[in-house]
Amino acid sequence: MNRFWNQYQKEIADDHYFYERSCIRQTFFPGSEAAFLRILREELGKDICDNPHQHTCTGIGYHSDVVPLETTMTVVARLFSLMTECGYENYVPSCVTSFGVFSEMIEKWENNPDLLAKTQQYLWEATKREFKIPKNIVHPSDVIFHFRFDLKPRMKYQLVNRYTGKPLRVVEHIGCHYAKIFPERGIGKAEFPYVLAGMIEAWGGEVIDYPERRHCCGFGFRQYLVQENRGYSIANTKKKFQSMEPYEPDFILTNCPGCNMFLDKWQYTIAEMEHKTFDKEGFGIPVLTYEELTGLLLGYDPWKLGLQLHQVQSEPLLNKIGIAYNPDEKYKGVSGRLLPRPAQPECLRQE
Amino acid sequence: MNVSIIGAGPSGIEAANVLAKQGVAVTLFEKSSSALKNIADKAFLFPNFAAAADIVEIMNKKLLSQNITLKTDTDIVGLVREDNGGWKTVDSKGQSHYSDAVLLATGYTPFDAHRKEELGYGIYGGVVTSLEMEKMIRYDQVVNSLGERPKRVAFLQCVGSRDEKSGNHYCSKICCVTAVKQAIELKKRMPDTEVYVFYMDLRMWGQHFEELYRQSQQEYGVRYVRGRISEAAGTFDGRVQIKAEDTLMGLPLKMTTDLLVLMVGMEASEGTRCLAKATGICGDYGFAQTKDPHIDDCLTAQEGLFACGTCKRPMSINDAVNDGRAAALAILDMAK
Numbered sequence: 064m065n066r067f068w069n070q071y072q073k074e075i076a077d078d079h080y081f082y083e084r085s086c087i088r089q090t091f092f093p094g095s096e097a098a099f100l101r102i103l104r105e106e107l108g109k110d111i112c113d114n115p116h117q118h119t120c121t122g123i124g125y126h127s128d129v130v131p132l133e134t135t136m137t138v139v140a141r142l143f144s145l146m147t148e149c150g151y152e153n154y155v156p157s158c159v160t161s162f163g164v165f166s167e168m169i170e171k172w173e174n175n176p177d178l179l180a181k182t183q184q185y186l187w188e189a190t191k192r193e194f195k196i197p198k199n200i201v202h203p204s205d206v207i208f209h210f211r212f213d214l215k216p217r218m219k220y221q222l223v224n225r226y227t228g229k230p231l232r233v234v235e236h237i238g239c240h241y242a243k244i245f246p247e248r249g250i251g252k253a254e255f256p257y258v259l260a261g262m263i264e265a266w267g268g269e270v271i272d273y274p275e276r277r278h279c280c281g282f283g284f285r286q287y288l289v290q291e292n293r294g295y296s297i298a299n300t301k302k303k304f305q306s307m308e309p310y311e312p313d314f315i316l317t318n319c320p321g322c323n324m325f326l327d328k329w330q331y332t333i334a335e336m337e338h339k340t341f342d343k344e345g346f347g348i349p350v351l352t353y354e355e356l357t358g359l360l361l362g363y364d365p366w367k368l369g370l371q372l373h374q375v376q377s378e379p380l381l382n383k384i385g386i387a388y389n390p391d392e393k394y395k396g397v398s399g400r401l402l403p404r405p406a407q408p409e410c411l412r413q414e
Numbered sequence: 415m416n417v418s419i420i421g422a423g424p425s426g427i428e429a430a431n432v433l434a435k436q437g438v439a440v441t442l443f444e445k446s447s448s449a450l451k452n453i454a455d456k457a458f459l460f461p462n463f464a465a466a467a468d469i470v471e472i473m474n475k476k477l478l479s480q481n482i483t484l485k486t487d488t489d490i491v492g493l494v495r496e497d498n499g500g501w502k503t504v505d506s507k508g509q510s511h512y513s514d515a516v517l518l519a520t521g522y523t524p525f526d527a528h529r530k531e532e533l534g535y536g537i538y539g540g541v542v543t544s545l546e547m548e549k550m551i552r553y554d555q556v557v558n559s560l561g562e563r564p565k566r567v568a569f570l571q572c573v574g575s576r577d578e579k580s581g582n583h584y585c586s587k588i589c590c591v592t593a594v595k596q597a598i599e600l601k602k603r604m605p606d607t608e609v610y611v612f613y614m615d616l617r618m619w620g621q622h623f624e625e626l627y628r629q630s631q632q633e634y635g636v637r638y639v640r641g642r643i644s645e646a647a648g649t650f651d652g653r654v655q656i657k658a659e660d661t662l663m664g665l666p667l668k669m670t671t672d673l674l675v676l677m678v679g680m681e682a683s684e685g686t687r688c689l690a691k692a693t694g695i696c697g698d699y700g701f702a703q704t705k706d707p708h709i710d711d712c713l714t715a716q717e718g719l720f721a722c723g724t725c726k727r728p729m730s731i732n733d734a735v736n737d738g739r740a741a742a743l744a745i746l747d748m749a750k
Binding site for chain 2: 252254255275277309310
């Protein structure tokens with residue numbers, strides 16, 4: 064996309080990253096983080112530290128007003144102390160909300176040195192640890208974007224429909240906390256963010272610009288975390304799907320755990336509630352993380368990427384791209400033993 | 415006495431006219447190929463719907479004095495005060511010109527609507543600026559992105575004015591009444607077209623403006639919605655979906671329209687910024703700063719350097735003409 068705000072780029076370190084995992088991604092999209100580490104190490108030859116002592120950033124609790132600011136700052140400081148101890152300066156948090164929380168805390172500290180001094184004191188009193196503020200803090204989707212042209216020659220597949228020869232049509236959806244809190248820290252800023260669009264275009268696809276492109280995925284923390292508000296959540300998601308439906312997207316690409324989950328799982332719920340899917344065939348629209356997409360195009364096994372754990376199954380998309388997969392291994396566990404097949408949804412088709 | 419005037423817009427031409435009548439030799443520099451570039455494509459002027467072409471014709475006749483030398487395609491890039499108190503202007507080709515006094519009439523530039531990317535200008539065909547709408551009206555080509563007569567048109571005020579995001583906190587002054595005027599023009603040509611104007615507050619400051627605003631509602635059925643549009647997006651059928659908040663109703667609003675007209679504000683032109691900075695009279699937002707806004711509004715901190723028109727701040731054509739006249743008098747006063 065030739066956007067005016069494409070000029071808004073940011074500095075992305077070239078190597079030596081400290082990775083911080085997400086609380087929820089390994090549950091819902093279990094192959095994504097492992098794929099990111101593999102891509103960085105094996106495809107790009109980069110150094111990335113995956114420290115086993117990490118923990119929550121408190122993001123969900125913080126944004127739900129159950130974790131006070133001082134606690135969040137101290138927890139963030141502890142995570143940074145792990146990075147400092149390991150000798151790294153480039154922080155890469157897997158989750159978009161973590162990215163937003165870290166960016167916010169750093170902003171607070173930079174603008175209010177008293178808060179920084181207090182945080183240092185709290186961390187020292189609680190853990191006897193010290194920390195440095197990262198020199199470079201980016202989201203992993205920034206890193207993949209940064210290396211998108213380096214990855215392209217290594218890819219076995221492109222975002223092209225092998226039956227028609229045309230580019231796949233892709234809806235991209237950015238997590239709110241990626242660019243809406245600090246627009247200048249997102250590639251392309253908040254109005255026409257380019258981080259996912261850049262990957263799609265570089266790898267042969269076509270980005271769909273639909274009217275509700277900026278609308279919330281339906282998570283929005285309070286919309287979902289308060290049970291009584293969940294109708295609000297699914298209504299938001301439905302609005303997005305209705306808006307994108309005429310454009311017939313082949314799949315949705317996101318960079319946020321919440322967006323991934325809600326755009327994927329609410330399709331099942333809407334199908335059950337209203338007997339409605341937003342694709343022509345009734346399979347639903349697959350929702351991929353950027354790591355899953357990168358891994359798929361590099362030729363990684365879809366089942367090792369964890370695509371079978373999505374609500375909307377991805378075989379029609381894999382077939383369109385021409386990605387090889389073994390249906391018999393779809394539900395094979397790590398031990399090699401076949402796991403029980405999940406029950407088939409009534410209204411969301413599966414192959 | 416000889417005077418250099420930089421900018422052949424309404425204020426520069428009017429000043430040249432007054433000075434020439436008093437026997438002053440005037441050199442009028444214009445960077446474009448002709449004078450009055452900013453008015454040339456306008457259709458009608460508020461509040462009396464005078465044809466812009468007629469005004470341009472009258473103003474051009476004022477240039478016919480033998481005391482006025484019009485130099486078009488001449489971009490003045492340097493302005494220096496000489497030791498003898500005179501001024502040297504230097505154009506982009508390196509040619510110098512000397513005069514006893516200089517009048518800055520370097521004008522404004524329309525706000526670049528691309529900068530409000532959430533409004534989709536340059537991205538969706540149905541999003542146009544007020545300048546483009548003016549051309550559409552003038553040449554009777556009011557069509558949507560599909561080339562069809564629009565069934566619904568929405569105007570949005572304050573694009574690039576009174577706006578924290580674009581960095582312009584000031585009011586551009588003419589956009590409110592221009593939207594009223596253009597809305598009436600549309601309704602005259604296409605009575606069945608729905609016309610909406612989204613605003614923060616309507617500033618009908620000039621004579622007959624308030625009446626025009628009322629007329630637009632009572633006679634033409636133009637609908638006004640108090641609220642800014644937060645975003646525009648293209649629809650599958652080539653129209654524009656807009657989201658706003660109706661702050662009088664206290665409700666969010668979503669509407670699909672054939673055309674969204676962005677009422678772009680005024681910013682200091684590149685010439686204004688460059689020359690005001692070079693001479694140490696650069697004021698807020700790059701506009702030229704005058705000596706005193708109340709009683710010496712055409713004088714600057716530099717002796718022999720004067721300023722008039724929209725190089726100082728946003729103003730209407732008639733105000734700019736009057737301001738040019740005032741500047742000419744200030745220059746004549748200096749020569750006494």
